[in-house]
Amino acid sequence: METIGSYQAKTHLPQLLERVEHGEAFTITRHGRAVARLVPATPRTERPDTAEVIAAMARFQDEEAPALGRKPSIRDLINSQASLYRFRSAVRVGSGSVGRATAGSCDSTP
Secondary structure, X not given: OEEEEHHHHHHOHHHHHHHHHOOXXXXXXXXXXXXXXXXXXXXXXOOOOHHHHHHHHHHHHHHXXXXXXXXXXXXXXXXXXXXXXXXXXXXXXXXXXXXXXXXXXXXXXX
């Protein structure tokens, strides 16, 4: 964590905020004493590599599809995951749509 004086922090705040958005953190000092920390509001999450995700989905398709019946396409897997994510998000925020959900309403299969 980089240390920066309060005057310098005030003078260069826009640049510091830009760096904080990219995951850096700073300790702000006054007369050599640490008085504050400037850190990202939320931890930066790394996005998974798209090629790795597609390869994992293809492996799943090859290894698990026989147990599932017909071989689902990668698009089927993506859609079913998106439906599950939307359902979980609705449950978390309590949007009221949860009460209307039924057992089959989150399936993406036709």
